[in-house]
Amino acid sequence: MELPGRIVAKVWRAFGLSAAAWHSASVKEPRGELVAVVEDEKNIRETVVFALKREGYRVNSYGDGAEAWNAFRQRLPDLAVLDILLPRMDGRELCRKLRSRSESLPIIFLTSKDEELDRVLGLELGADDYLCKPFSMRELVTRIKVLFRRASLAADPSARDETRMLRAGPLEIDGLRYTARWRGEALALTITEFLLLQALARHPGHVKTRQQLMEEAYPNDAYVSERTIDSHVKRLRRKFEERDAAFAGIETVHGMGYRWVESEKS
Amino acid sequence: MTPLFSRISTRLLAFNLLLVFLPVAGLLYLDAYEKQLLEAQERSMVQQGRVLSAALSGRGRLQREEVGRVLRQLNLRLDSRLRVVDRDGTILGDTSLLGPREKKAAAPPASAPTRKNLLYRIGAFLVDLPKRLSPPVEPPPSPDREEAPGGRLDGREVRAALSGRYGNATRVSPEQRSVTLSSAIPIESDGAAVGAAVVSQSTYRILQDLYAIRLRIAKVCAASAAVALIFSLFVSATIARPLRALRDEAAAILDRRGRLRGTFRGIARRDEIGDLARALEELTVRLEDRQRGLESFASDVAHELKNPLASIRSAAEMLSEVRDPEERRRFLAVILEEVARMEQQVSQLAEVTRIDAGLEAEEQAAVPLNGLLSRIAERFRMRENGRVRFEITQPEQVLAVRASPARMTQVFENLFDNAASFSPDGGWVRVALARSPDGSVAVTVSDEGPGIPAAHHARIFDRFFSYRPEVPVNPAGSTRAWDSRSSERSSRATAAPSPPRTTRTGARHSP
Numbered sequence: 001m002e003l004p005g006r007i008v009a010k011v012w013r014a015f016g017l018s019a020a021a022w023h024s025a026s027v028k029e030p031r032g033e034l035v036a037v038v039e040d041e042k043n044i045r046e047t048v049v050f051a052l053k054r055e056g057y058r059v060n061s062y063g064d065g066a067e068a069w070n071a072f073r074q075r076l077p078d079l080a081v082l083d084i085l086l087p088r089m090d091g092r093e094l095c096r097k098l099r100s101r102s103e104s105l106p107i108i109f110l111t112s113k114d115e116e117l118d119r120v121l122g123l124e125l126g127a128d129d130y131l132c133k134p135f136s137m138r139e140l141v142t143r144i145k146v147l148f149r150r151a152s153l154a155a156d157p158s159a160r161d162e163t164r165m166l167r168a169g170p171l172e173i174d175g176l177r178y179t180a181r182w183r184g185e186a187l188a189l190t191i192t193e194f195l196l197l198q199a200l201a202r203h204p205g206h207v208k209t210r211q212q213l214m215e216e217a218y219p220n221d222a223y224v225s226e227r228t229i230d231s232h233v234k235r236l237r238r239k240f241e242e243r244d245a246a247f248a249g250i251e252t253v254h255g256m257g258y259r260w261v262e263s264e265k266s
Numbered sequence: 267m268t269p270l271f272s273r274i275s276t277r278l279l280a281f282n283l284l285l286v287f288l289p290v291a292g293l294l295y296l297d298a299y300e301k302q303l304l305e306a307q308e309r310s311m312v313q314q315g316r317v318l319s320a321a322l323s324g325r326g327r328l329q330r331e332e333v334g335r336v337l338r339q340l341n342l343r344l345d346s347r348l349r350v351v352d353r354d355g356t357i358l359g360d361t362s363l364l365g366p367r368e369k370k371a372a373a374p375p376a377s378a379p380t381r382k383n384l385l386y387r388i389g390a391f392l393v394d395l396p397k398r399l400s401p402p403v404e405p406p407p408s409p410d411r412e413e414a415p416g417g418r419l420d421g422r423e424v425r426a427a428l429s430g431r432y433g434n435a436t437r438v439s440p441e442q443r444s445v446t447l448s449s450a451i452p453i454e455s456d457g458a459a460v461g462a463a464v465v466s467q468s469t470y471r472i473l474q475d476l477y478a479i480r481l482r483i484a485k486v487c488a489a490s491a492a493v494a495l496i497f498s499l500f501v502s503a504t505i506a507r508p509l510r511a512l513r514d515e516a517a518a519i520l521d522r523r524g525r526l527r528g529t530f531r532g533i534a535r536r537d538e539i540g541d542l543a544r545a546l547e548e549l550t551v552r553l554e555d556r557q558r559g560l561e562s563f564a565s566d567v568a569h570e571l572k573n574p575l576a577s578i579r580s581a582a583e584m585l586s587e588v589r590d591p592e593e594r595r596r597f598l599a600v601i602l603e604e605v606a607r608m609e610q611q612v613s614q615l616a617e618v619t620r621i622d623a624g625l626e627a628e629e630q631a632a633v634p635l636n637g638l639l640s641r642i643a644e645r646f647r648m649r650e651n652g653r654v655r656f657e658i659t660q661p662e663q664v665l666a667v668r669a670s671p672a673r674m675t676q677v678f679e680n681l682f683d684n685a686a687s688f689s690p691d692g693g694w695v696r697v698a699l700a701r702s703p704d705g706s707v708a709v710t711v712s713d714e715g716p717g718i719p720a721a722h723h724a725r726i727f728d729r730f731f732s733y734r735p736e737v738p739v740n741p742a743g744s745t746r747a748w749d750s751r752s753s754e755r756s757s758r759a760t761a762a763p764s765p766p767r768t769t770r771t772g773a774r775h776s777p
Contacts (some may be wrong), residue, residue, distance in 0.1 A: 042574065043574075043580075043581065043600045047600065051580070054587075112573055112576070133572040134575040134579040134580075135576060136579065137579070137580045233626060
């Protein structure tokens with residue numbers, strides 16, 4: 001199965017074709033990272049496993065939380081994709097247990113209820129990102145790549161690309177690491193929150209409609225509800241306010257969307 | 267700012283004032299009463315005149331001494347001015363010239379205290395207002411003079427009496443609001459009038475009585491108005507204000523999008539307002555339940571549909587990216603499978619909607635569970651034809667629940683169906699019916715199938731919840747969530763924990 005894919009990949013690379021074309025055309029070289037997929041819906045689980053294996057990841061999959069935790073006790077994966085409603089052990093419980101073992105393990109939650117998303121976002125479970133079902137497989141793969149990149153760059157403080165830095169007053173955004181700082185303090189943002197913040201701060205004072213924010217935060221997913229954007233923005237504001245109680249950098253423009261307020265410049 | 271008087275309070279005040287003022291207004295116009303008093307006074311004067319006339323009649327020409335004697339005697343008993351004239355009108359005697367009367371001659375009370383009373387003046391002003399606003403009325407023609415030169419009486423009443431008829435006249439008292447009534451009775455002798463008995467009396471006393479009555483009525487009116495005002499304020503506080511509070515609550519209970527944002531606060535009072543508040547509170551609670559149910563339903567539906575949608579979307583994306591025919595077939599099969607699942611869910615959704623809509627309208631009756639469970643078990647024995655065995659344990663006593671008979675049958679048929687479909691060949695489905703210590707009736711259906719994991723027990727009665735083991739004994743089998751919803755709506759139902767390897771779904775129904 002993989003041998004023809006590798007040959008094709010080499011051919012594509014030899015001809016210098018684009019990553020996107022490569023992405024859609026071929027199976028990747030094994031990356032070596034171990035991804036755990038915990039999802040009770042068999043078809044979703046198998047499709048995610050297939051897509052990740054095509055990207056070259058090693059993947060272990062589990063149908064319920066208890067089975068996954070039994071495996072994780074033996075060995076932690078490099079990244080975990082968790083459904084929230086899982087048999088035997090809830091996804092949130094599994095996340096807490098994982099966090100007790102590792103603070104840095106990237107975790108992505110899959111949710112099927114909007115209110116579930118609100119609840120999970122409000123619980124501060126420490127997940128690195130959340131995707132609502134039905135999610136785009138490309139989007140999931142992209143998020144996983146970003147999380148791996150962020151994790152690897154976090155281990156390498158010397159890596160810095162000034163061209164990927166964005167500053168808006170006290171806000172500093174590192175587009176390479178997918179991290180942000182407010183008045184010098186690091187913000188613990190999910191990838192979605194980071195992308196939303198980057199989209200807003202890139203053009204201070206300009207109103208970004210929810211549709212525009214959706215396109216920037218979910219470039220591969222055209223089916224995200226506006227309510228999801230509101231949930232993420234609400235969460236984003238709360239994270240700023242935890243650092244700065246007087247924070248008012250994100251303004252709601254009723255009937256339109258949101259904008260980054262320039263008066264926050266210092 | 268809330269006005270002191272609402273529309274309902276204003277109406278109540280107007281109604282109360284009307285109740286007070288309608289009779290008062292009638293009494294203030296005392297014309298009829300005054301007329302009656304005047305007539306009574308005239309009758310009294312005529313009687314006095316007749317007495318005087320009778321005393322002097324039949325004695326030929328009137329003698330001044332005789333007249334004087336009779337007048338002196340009558341003056342002690344009568345309170346009118348009595349005069350006697352001869353046939354020429356010459357005054358032969360006048361009680362006003364006899365000095366003050368005994369006792370009865372006390373001076374009449376001064377009019378000032380009554381008419382100068384502020385309340386009287388306000389009432390008189392209001393009563394006279396129409397007269398003041400209308401053009402002035404021409405004064406009545408001045409009556410003829412009573413007295414003629416030479417100590418004679420020459421009024422028309424005197425002239426009538428001297429001609430043998432009864433005569434009367436009313437004359438305005440100079441600089442007085444009262445008038446003087448005068449009646450003249452002929453004094454006859456041998457069939458001819460030899461003189462006249464003239465009786466005069468002022469209406470001053472009647473006016474004083476009227477003034478006093480008007481003042482008393484005005485006092486009652488003022489007191490009634492004060493009571494009406496207090497009563498109206500009380501009514502406003504106890505009726506209008508709570509109604510306004512209910513109105514304000516009703517206005518605030520829905521948000522701009524028409525969603526319920528709270529409930530009416532109950533009012534402890536036991537009158538109609540309290541009933542209304544409680545009815546509104548119950549209404550909003552039921553609406554809230556309904557709204558919550560609809561939101562929960564929509565959320566459940568969305569949740570149930572998102573999983574197959576997620577599978578379809580993922581598989582479709584993969585389908586567009588993979589070239590291997592076998593992989594493509596595999597993803598296509600996933601899409602078809604999930605589409606079939608969605609079709610089944612949509613059918614269930616339609617059925618749930620139909621059941622939900624019909625449950626409220628369905629009549630409830632006492633359903634004896636012993637016979638019902640036996641009949642259903644017998645049907646399933648025949649259907650399974652020995653593949654699965656059924657055992658029923660139930661008491662001698664008939665246990666019944668109040669529910670829709672059709673829904674009860676459906677609930678237990680579905681439980682039996684689920685149990686049978688997940689049972690291995692030769693397995694047992696055991697049904698136990700018993701009364702619980704709390705008085706409710708418990709029905710337990712257990713089988714020897716793969717069982718429902720403990721993690722799912724809390725969700726057994728969730729709408730649309732479905733658990734499908736990886737390798738079902740009978741692919742047709744799955745817990746069908748609307749079963750439990752039906753039972754929950756039909757009566758109260760709870761899930762019982764299951765031991766491993768045993769599907770044990772308990773439904774407990776309160777009688």
